[in-house]
Amino acid sequence: MDVVTFGETMVVFEPVEMGALRYVDRFKKGVGGAESNVAIGVAKLGHSVGWVSKVGNDELGKYVISAIRGEGVDTSQVVLDDGAPTGLYLKEKLRDDFNRVYYYRAGSAASRLGVEDINWAYMKQAKIIHITGITPLLSDSCYELCHAVLDFAKENGIFASFDPNLRMKLLANVPDGKERLLALASKADLVMPGRDEAAFLFDTDELAQMFSRLLTGRTTSVVIKDGAKGAHFMEEGKEPQFVPSCPVDKVVDPVGAGDGFAAGVLASLLEGKSMEEAVSVGTQIGALVVMAKGDMEGLPEREQLEAFSQARSDVLR
Template identity: 50%
Template sequence: MDVVTFGETMVLFTSESPGLMRYAAHFSRKFGGAESNFAIGLARLGHKVGWISRVGDDEFGKAMVSFIAGEGVDVSRVKVDDTAPTGIYFKELRRANDVRVYYYRKHSAASKMKPEDLDEGYIARAKYLHITGITPALSESCYRTVIHGIELAKKHGVKVVFDPNLRKKLWAEETARETLLEISSRADIVLPGIDEAQFMFGQANPELLGERFLERGASLVVLKVGAKGAYYFTENGSQLVPGFPVEQVVDPVGAGDGFAAGFVSGLLDGLSLYEAVQRGNAVGAFATTVSGDVEGLPDRKELEAFLCCENGDVAR
């Protein structure tokens, strides 16, 4: 196994007509969740990845597990909960570059994840454990599951990749700040967006933000700065890796998960940090061009063709 991740995936309903959702009569049904988006992105690039979660004993849960398994992700550690439903959320496409999300996930099956749901041997066999800041916001037991996962990874020498993935709708801001800072200090690699980093540290300068994460214990920080690209920071220095222009952003949701998948894929393939961040930028750009959280994620041939056209040669 290359990577293990865990967290909640929900049924996603998107209005088929633009504008206010109150006027929408028809919705498409898809699936979305930061961790499974990331897992699917890695699987499409040819990596072995496992996703751990809980789903309801309902038709939505069955369809979700089948879909994620069909994308090449190992779902053997997913548990079915007959006491709680699979979570749902709605995506409202009001107009270009104005996408709003509404969650119906309280008391969902995934919010009942607990430390015992994690298979120590399964995590021990991975190279990376990927976690996000969404999971600890779901419940106290989910928070304890995240901490336990980090402890298991550290015990077995598995590197921890942490994407803060801030969701202010899920918890109080001070609790969110304290928890995200705590987890980032335990992670080996941190992948914040510029807005998340500003929220966590209360300052705006990218160089200073990178330094703050390193001071708290991370060995590698990649700070995403939107269309400009992303900076990487290590104790040996930092560099901005330019992003890829997107003529029309159809759906920005899932771009950060795509970035994480592309970047970790680059690490697994032994690319330089610059090239790994470049791959992350490319996959993140791909993700914005299609409606849906994972529908725009590329496979390896698509990615290499894109990088070839953009750079004159395939990035290796």
């Protein structure tokens, strides 16, 4: 198994037309979850990936499993929970450049995920374990699980990747949320925050301070995503570098771009590419993702990625 990731995936209801939800009556059903997005992105590039989670033993939960399995991800470790529902969220598209999201995930099956649900023999097969900052904010048991997984990765020589992936609505309900994320970040080999996320975590917008604060503990590589500008990265003992983003004509849906970026970085590292090459691939996939509707629909297969990277034009049209 090349990559194993775990966390909550919800059913997404995306409005067909634009406007406030009170005036919208048609929706497209899909799935959305940061960790499963990454899993699908890496799988589409030809790697073996497993996603670990809990969903409700209901029709929505079975739909989530079916959809993710259909994208080439192993779902054999997903638990069907009889006592809690599958989470869901609704998107609201008020204009082309502005979306709102409404979550209905409190008490979901995934929030009940704990150490006892993990098959450690399965986890030991992984070359990379990837987690995000969403999971530790779902519940105390999920937070304990994140620590256990990162400790397991270190003990077994498995590369650990962490994307803070801040969700302010979750943080508002967890008084020690920032401390939780910083504690987990220090246990990962690679940390990939957005610049705004790093600014929130460290109360500074200075890149040098961000790198200094993140390159501690076990962490030897840091990538700081800087929106449409590109991404800064630094490896232990080296100077910081910058990779510009790939410009696009029009952003259709920004949701999932960071997950696509992470998938590109992790797949590239599996293939022995340098961090600079990995970040470059991440920016390319991020560009492809924002041009498509949905959380994971724009994640490219290998041929699509290669066609984009070899395109003569510097703008995706």
